[in-house]
Amino acid sequence: MTITLIRNADWVIAWDEDEDCHVYLQGADVAFDDDRIIQVGGQFEGTADFELSGRSRMVMPGLINMHTHPSTMPAFKSVREELGNPQLYLSALYDGWNLFTPAPEDKVWAARYAYGEMLLSGVTTYVDMCFPFPNWVDAAAASGLRAFLAPLYQSASWRTDNGHELKYDWKDDDGRADMEEAVGVIDAAMGHNSGRLAAVVAPMAIDTCSLSLIGDSLAMARERGLPFQLHAGEAMMEFLEITRRHGVSQVQLLAKERMLGPDVTLGHGLFLDHHSWLHWSTRADIGLIADHGTSVAHCPTPFSRYGITLEHFGKYLEAGINMAIGTDTHPHNMLEEMRTAAIMCRVAAQNMHAVSTADIFNAATVGGAKALMRNDIGRLAPGAKADLVTIALDEASMMPVYDPIRSLIYTAADRAVRDVWVDGERAVENGRLTTMDMGEVAHHLSEVQARALEKVPQRDRLKRHALQVAPLTFRTRRH
Ligand SMILES: [Zn+2]
Structure with missing residues (x-):
């Protein structure tokens, strides 16, 4: 005592x-x-x-960061902020993502850097959504944070051969082996002796997972009493793909399949049927999310870089949706993320009173706690x-x-x-x-990024090097 x-x-x-x-x-x-x-x-x-x-x-x-990808995002700093594919609705998800990803054994340095950024911006709890990588559990525990490990897995991965058509490479086993590996991480987190590790069941995204994989994952989460998070409403291409496959929006599909509920969080929930980019004919999604008690993890920064915003935070709250906030990309500066959430809401609403500072603070504390099914964090x-x-x-x-x-x-x-x-x-x-030397971690991260940048020509479909894919801000003049 x-x-x-x-x-x-x-x-x-x-x-x-x-x-x-x-x-x-x-x-x-x-x-x-x-x-x-x-x-x-x-x-x-x-x-x-x-x-x-x-x-x-x-x-x-302490703040609750409801959506992060620590094993990759810090390594993209100063490279990816201005990358987006104009032929895929400005998203950099499909041909920009894998170009700069660190090698598996390097990912832990990116993760440590993100953990440091979070603590230094007042985060005490976060959701760690990564494809499993070496030393993940130990690094999360050593960070000192309260970590909800959310190992990602999926039935298919994105691919584009020409830069304007999105394809899905479906796995023969529908991602079941990867799901098994994720269960191993979940077990390791739940059984960890630090007492600070927990887990979220997180099949990657509504367009990259089969309905059967999502359904079995949700059943597994419910059996274990764990929260569940799924990327949905993240991209225009995802909306177009789901309506192509199923004829209805992502949220209407999830509702029909009985895959919404108070234990479910939608990662982003931005491109819903009301969004002005879509001109879709229904206006049901926000109401469905609210009626099912489902949460939305809102991450304004990555979208703001593309010129995209949720429309809008105040409207979601007014409908009764439990809103949480995540950083998603770098920097993992939760306090700045809260500011961006407020500003983007007000711009989207064309009304400064569409959201209050208290609303934003609630989302970053008790909103996240509710989404994680906890009433003992996010409050004093x-x-x-x-x-x-x-x-x-x-x-x-x-x-x-x-x-x-x-x-x-x-x-x-x-x-x-x-x-x-x-x-x-x-x-x-x-x-x-007190848990790590941020200077040392930053030094390692710089080396990790340099190694990843070297691999860009091997990974890029046009064999370009990094400076061609992501040109510097200014042309470099030779004296
Ligand atoms: Zn994400």
Whole structure:
């Protein structure tokens, strides 16, 4: 039993059990005993083993990043931001993805980098959606994060031979062997002795998995009491493919097949039947998602780079959908992702009041928790997990502080994150990771990217090298 006390914090974002919402407290104590919060608010009268001053600090719940691909995304930094295929509705999923992917043994460095970015931006829980790679479980456990490993598998992979026709390479076994491997990762996570690992069942995407693979996966998730996440509504091409195969939208297909429910999260849920790019004739999808209690993991940054946005966050909330937020791509800067979610919603709605800062904060905390079927994370309340973050109110980028959460989301972001505890363990201390050396990880990641870039001509269907696929911002002049 080790009690840690943050004494007299200037601000605390506490959970109000009666009203089921976050509230501000000022001049309040927060105490936790090992991995559990024991007091939020008032003055702690017990004896603490460790006491920290809460002066010039805000204490808030750790954020929940509901959708990430750590084994690849950091290696794409400064390469893929401006890549998108104009003949496949601007998506870079189909011919840009595999060109820069790190070798299997290199992926762990990308993952570690992403884990560091998450902790430094106040994330304590995340969903780790990767095709299994060497040392994954150990690296996730060593990061200090609360990790929901979501091993990906699929019946088919995307291919394009000419850059404008999307094809699917279907596996002979429908992806069943890969599903078995994923179950092995799920078992390893659920049985891990850190107590911080859990799992999500995650067949890759609605267009790359057969209905039978998705159905059996959902049945397996339900048998084990695990949450389920599936990419759906991610791309124009996916919408066109599903309507071609089945005659209905992705969500209407999932509803018909009884594959929606409160344990299901749709990764992205962006290209739904109402989206303005589609001009589809129905307006049923948002209502179906809400009626089934299904969640949406909204990841605005990758789409914003393509010039695409969800339409729109406020409308989904108004319909009653449980919204969560994920970073999906690099950077894994959850606080900036929250800002982007707010801005993109307001632009799409052409209305600044379409979403509030509280809505965004809820999505990044209790929204994610609900999607993961947990009520002990994403909130500061007695009995909840000791997953919490302190924000430096005296950091210049936070000042002046009229409303700390606005200063944090609209300006300071990760610059103001000072301490992060996950399960009562301090993973960030005074702005530095305790679980890894970010400089060393970044150095390895640079080497990983260099090795991947060398392979581009072997992987590209036109045998181009990296500088041709992804030209630099400026032409390089020779002196
Ligand atoms: Zn994704």
